[in-house]
Amino acid sequence: MTARIIDGKLVAERLRAGLAARIATLPFRPGLRVVRVGDDPASGIYVRNKDRAAAAAGFDSATLHLPATTTEAELLAVIARLNADPAVDGILVQLPLPPQIRAEAAIDAVDPAKDVDGFHPLNAGRLASGQPGLMPCTPKGVMHLLREAGASLRGARALVLGRSQIVGRPMAQLLLGADCTVTIAHSRTRDLAAECRRAEIFVAAVGRPEMVRGDWVAEGAIVIDVGINRTAAGKLVGDVAFAEAAARAAAITPVPGGVGPMTIACLLENTLEAALARRQG
Numbered sequence: 001m002t003a004r005i006i007d008g009k010l011v012a013e014r015l016r017a018g019l020a021a022r023i024a025t026l027p028f029r030p031g032l033r034v035v036r037v038g039d040d041p042a043s044g045i046y047v048r049n050k051d052r053a054a055a056a057a058g059f060d061s062a063t064l065h066l067p068a069t070t071t072e073a074e075l076l077a078v079i080a081r082l083n084a085d086p087a088v089d090g091i092l093v094q095l096p097l098p099p100q101i102r103a104e105a106a107i108d109a110v111d112p113a114k115d116v117d118g119f120h121p122l123n124a125g126r127l128a129s130g131q132p133g134l135m136p137c138t139p140k141g142v143m144h145l146l147r148e149a150g151a152s153l154r155g156a157r158a159l160v161l162g163r164s165q166i167v168g169r170p171m172a173q174l175l176l177g178a179d180c181t182v183t184i185a186h187s188r189t190r191d192l193a194a195e196c197r198r199a200e201i202f203v204a205a206v207g208r209p210e211m212v213r214g215d216w217v218a219e220g221a222i223v224i225d226v227g228i229n230r231t232a233a234g235k236l237v238g239d240v241a242f243a244e245a246a247a248r249a250a251a252i253t254p255v256p257g258g259v260g261p262m263t264i265a266c267l268l269e270n271t272l273e274a275a276l277a278r279r280q281g
């Protein structure tokens with residue numbers, strides 16, 4: 001089998017065009033503020049792409065770039081100001097943060113109604129309880145791509161490789177909500193390759209370049225590669241060995257041009273959703 005390539009860039013463009021059309025009818029511009037502390041290079045790509053996409057879709061978007069020496073108290077003060085600002089609908093605190101700042105403290109400080117990352121424990125709890133709320137952008141983007149690929153999810157065996165707070169866990173919750181039979185694999189999983197081979201829907205979010213080999217992939221599986229890893233040569237590669245996996249999968253996402261652009265489109269979708277909920281009750 002040779003896999004169909006799921007074009008995340010194209011799906012993201014369509015999603016953003018739909019958001020732009022809805023925003024054009026509103027009497028206000030949804031406000032997004034990204035807070036970046038220091039100069040983590042991976043965050044640089046994300047912030048640049050996001051700024052461009054937000055402006056083009058009609059958002060009132062800005063990035064607050066704080067020095068790497070910012071204290072936790074200073075960051076919390078910035079977040080408090082954004083929480084109180086009525087023009088701000090969405091707040092994203094870019095991760096990772098420098099070592100003197102606890103990520104948990106920053107995440108907990110964001111008003112859950114403005115938490116467009118969906119990382120606040122209230123929103124994570126809503127997701128785990130099957131209640132509506134702001135959902136993390138990357139897993140939400142993956143669900144869009146699975147629908148786009150025509151995946152039949154009800155009763156399907158899904159495996160999520162990775163159990164991080166920001167990708168793996170919420171991903172598993174969304175798949176469960178879509179009636180998949182979900183396995184979560186991680187660094188302590190026994191017989192990892194055999195577990196992976198059972199999956200009809202395979203989502204890799206492990207952060208290890210090309211760790212998933214072709215023979216870990218079931219014939220006809222749908223493979224979603226969340227990983228974004230930069231090689232020594234400066235090239236971006238996913239968590240999946242693409243050519244090997246594509247020889248067995250029914251459909252697969254590339255890196256770049258797969259999940260990454262969907263994360264940004266879903267961030268904008270969440271910002272519009274937060275704005276409508278806040279301003280129109």
Ligand SMILES: NC(=O)C1=CN([C@@H]2O[C@H](COP(=O)(O)OP(=O)(O)OC[C@H]3O[C@@H](n4cnc5c(N)ncnc54)[C@H](OP(=O)(O)O)[C@@H]3O)[C@@H](O)[C@H]2O)C=CC1
Binds near residue numbers: 165168207227228
């Ligand atoms: N496309 C996008 O928009 C985004 C992409 N990413 C990318 O996704 C990837 C994952 O990110 P994130 O979830 O934040 O990463 P984390 O490092 O937080 O989590 C990695 C997970 O993978 C597991 N893991 C690590 N090594 C192994 C191994 N050898 N075998 C099995 N499991 C392993 C860890 O297990 P354990 O819990 O046991 O330690 C952990 O649960 C990265 O490449 C990141 O750059 C992230 C966010 C957005």
Ligand SMILES: Nc1nc(=O)c2c([nH]1)NC[C@@H]1CN(c3ccc(C(=O)N[C@@H](CCC(=O)O)C(=O)O)cc3)C=[N+]21
Binds near residue numbers: 045096
């Ligand atoms: N609070 C917070 N929320 C996040 O969602 C968050 C974060 N912090 N920290 C960093 C990670 C990483 N991340 C990316 C999103 C999109 C691309 C992206 O657009 N990638 C494109 C382009 C890559 C390129 O051209 O270099 C692609 O994969 O095609 C990359 C990386 C969001 N993250």
